[in-house]
Amino acid sequence: MPTKTIAGKTVEVDAEGFLVNPDDWNEDIAKELAKEEGINELTEMHWKVIHFMRQDYKERGQIPTIRRIKNAGGVPVQDLYKLFPDGPAKKAAKIAGLSKPQGCV
Amino acid sequence: MKKLVILGAGTAGTIMANKLAPVLDKSEWEITIVDQHETHYYQPGFLFIPFGIYTREDVIRPKRDYIPRHVNVEISPIEMIEAQNNRVKLSNGKVLNYDILIIATGSDIHPEETEGLLDGGWRQNIFDFYSIDGATSLANFLKYWEGGKLVMNVVEMPIKCPVAPLEFVFLADWWFTEQGIRDKVEIEYVTPLPGAFTKPIASKYLGGFLEKKNIKLTPEFNTGKVDSGRNKLISYDGREVDYDLLVIVPTIMGSDAIARSGLGDDLNFVPVDPYTLQSKQYENIFVIGDATDAPTSKAGSVAHFESEILFENILRYIDGRPLLPEFDGHANCFIESGFGKGLLIDFNYTVEPLPGKFPLPGIGPYSLLEETRMNHWGKMMFRWMYWNLLLKGAELPIEAQMNLAGKRR
Numbered sequence: 001m002p003t004k005t006i007a008g009k010t011v012e013v014d015a016e017g018f019l020v021n022p023d024d025w026n027e028d029i030a031k032e033l034a035k036e037e038g039i040n041e042l043t044e045m046h047w048k049v050i051h052f053m054r055q056d057y058k059e060r061g062q063i064p065t066i067r068r069i070k071n072a073g074g075v076p077v078q079d080l081y082k083l084f085p086d087g088p089a090k091k092a093a094k095i096a097g098l099s100k101p102q103g104c105v
Numbered sequence: 106m107k108k109l110v111i112l113g114a115g116t117a118g119t120i121m122a123n124k125l126a127p128v129l130d131k132s133e134w135e136i137t138i139v140d141q142h143e144t145h146y147y148q149p150g151f152l153f154i155p156f157g158i159y160t161r162e163d164v165i166r167p168k169r170d171y172i173p174r175h176v177n178v179e180i181s182p183i184e185m186i187e188a189q190n191n192r193v194k195l196s197n198g199k200v201l202n203y204d205i206l207i208i209a210t211g212s213d214i215h216p217e218e219t220e221g222l223l224d225g226g227w228r229q230n231i232f233d234f235y236s237i238d239g240a241t242s243l244a245n246f247l248k249y250w251e252g253g254k255l256v257m258n259v260v261e262m263p264i265k266c267p268v269a270p271l272e273f274v275f276l277a278d279w280w281f282t283e284q285g286i287r288d289k290v291e292i293e294y295v296t297p298l299p300g301a302f303t304k305p306i307a308s309k310y311l312g313g314f315l316e317k318k319n320i321k322l323t324p325e326f327n328t329g330k331v332d333s334g335r336n337k338l339i340s341y342d343g344r345e346v347d348y349d350l351l352v353i354v355p356t357i358m359g360s361d362a363i364a365r366s367g368l369g370d371d372l373n374f375v376p377v378d379p380y381t382l383q384s385k386q387y388e389n390i391f392v393i394g395d396a397t398d399a400p401t402s403k404a405g406s407v408a409h410f411e412s413e414i415l416f417e418n419i420l421r422y423i424d425g426r427p428l429l430p431e432f433d434g435h436a437n438c439f440i441e442s443g444f445g446k447g448l449l450i451d452f453n454y455t456v457e458p459l460p461g462k463f464p465l466p467g468i469g470p471y472s473l474l475e476e477t478r479m480n481h482w483g484k485m486m487f488r489w490m491y492w493n494l495l496l497k498g499a500e501l502p503i504e505a506q507m508n509l510a511g512k513r514r
Contacts, residue, residue: 067371078329081341087325102400 007032018093018100022057025097033095039084042095046083049075053096063093063101106135109419110193110203112183112362114140114168116148116496117394117408118209123498124416126173129423137177137201139193143168146237147491148265149405152272152441154240155247155352156280161237163488171496183210186366188387205389205419208368208375210360212265212395212403214239218356219260219328226333231351234273235265243352247280252289253349258338259296260328263372264357265395265403267303268450270294271311272441273352278318279443293321295338295346300324304457307450310474314442357403359396374398379454380430382415389422391415401434401454409495410435413505435507437463439484447480449473453507459514464503466511473512 001012001020007028012020017036019025030050034042042050052073056064066089069075075083084091089101109125111118122138129136150164172178181197186206193201214235216222222231232246233239257274264270274294281287294301294315300308301315301322315322329341331351338346359373368375368386375392376385379399384390393415394408401407414432421428434454441447449471450458460474470479494501 065371071371077341081327081329085342 111138113209120412155243183362216355220330256348307458381428402436406437459512461512
């Protein structure tokens, strides 16, 4: 696995830049990853989504889907698209330090 | 007397009843199968109804004709599965206790999940073909349609039979050509996926077919709402697609009874070990077919392959043996491509659809990811196989696990 230095910390990432170990994550890394995704400032709402995703992943071992973030995290889908444009499921997972959501079959 | 209860008498549940009934000792085991409907639908046939190739009569049979005689049949909706008490409450008031429960409650369309989808246009110029009523009312509409813009939209993944919407546009291209109005019809395929299909190699092949058939592909479109007043499909990020005729695969979800029972995920699919098909929550609950959250296609072929592994695992569970983690996600789908031809794909959890020959390596008679007449006949013959062999749990000449021989990268 390639490594990358994000916000001063060297971490393992996959080919698309997703963190390999969610425990390597910290808020500074999130801010850097967000910038790479074109989000210059993480607002309170961004953080709400990110923290929900990490907490849910910890509890259930699965990266939450958009529907999960809506149902259990209480964030409407429209808002998710505004917060994380062009594919919120993937983008939010990346910024939250989780691996790439499993594709569909 | 020990009790085995099967919830759902669709493809998966019926196969399991037919496999288990002859094998379980009748003096020890009582088998009951539950379903809310008396009619069994051959769902792969729904695709052909809009084009007048099949009628309603071609795709229905009485469920009871396919259930072994000494299996009890309960026709009733399910109120609640009380997994902690090992019992199922039916809406007709009966309570079924079980030692082993097989959940085969399938999946269904949920148009109410999409804003505006059920407003004015539903079944007027907006149709699904994943329900018998949708398919037959679309057939009526198409009979008199004089042309315009046809949009085929998949609202969100996963859907059952992920190739069906592609087959629909391929067949539409053929059918409008036959009707002599292809030049008056514009066809657009609007999908949340990055391409024509879920897996890259098949996606490339199938995308090529779309282009060849002059079907426009609009990828990465996540439908947020339908404005049926203005005939527009609107994505969550504000993009719009116009239509005159909208054929849609609405959100697909598992049974409400699963949600009521607290056994499902956010789409009411039951979390299972994807290799053994045992519930992650309760060791005496097994799940098969569309009802599982296993990351493979929701399709009859998958239910069939799963049934072979689940059958072994239920017998092993009864004998107190460890389960075999042998289900590999195998799926096998004919793809009707119009003009009397078809394609075939064969894949599993780890190997995406590849070109080659099937089922005999190098020989066929079917060709993978290639358009042939033989593949079309395979698809049409499948209905006979379904009623006469597959539902009855008979051995088919295809292994449950995927075989790499005959495939090339």
